[in-house]
Amino acid sequence: MAVCVAILRAKPEHANEVEATIRGIVASTQDEKGALAFVLHRQGPDTFIIYEKYVDEEAREAHFAAPYVSGFVARFGELLVAEPQIEFAEELAGFTR
Incomplete structure (x- = not known):
């Protein structure tokens, strides 16, 4: 599985606009x-941490x-103090309750 942490x-x-956008x-x-x-x-x-997992x-x-992601990314310069820190990984083991 492909994972992203941003x-x-x-x-x-x-900050409130960023939160509302990510909620969308x-x-x-x-x-x-x-x-x-x-x-x-x-x-x-002012800091948001996002965890994503895909098949x-x-x-x-x-x-x-x-488009709802690429449109947000295009506004990073306006909304964020710096480029986001984004890490990609492959999930190897874990669980969810």
């Missing part, structure tokens, strides 16, 4: 065929190509 640091004046992406991602998980966390007032890299790439 850390986004919003400009203080855009969560809702849209639920309908993606290969999406298994998309979890949004907020750390402090394979093809599904993850399709997610990033979706």
Whole structure:
């Protein structure tokens, strides 16, 4: 399974907009065929941590190509203090309760 963890640091004046936008992406991602998980966390007032899991890299790439994701990515310079930290990995073991 293909996993992505992203850390986004919003400009203080855009933090609530960033949260609302990502919440919308969560809702849209639920309908993606290969999406298994998309979890949004907020750390402090301006930092967001996202955990995503897909059946394979093809599904993850399709997610990033979706207009609701690419449109958000195009606004990073306006909304974030710096480029997000994004890590890609392959899940090897784990569990969900």
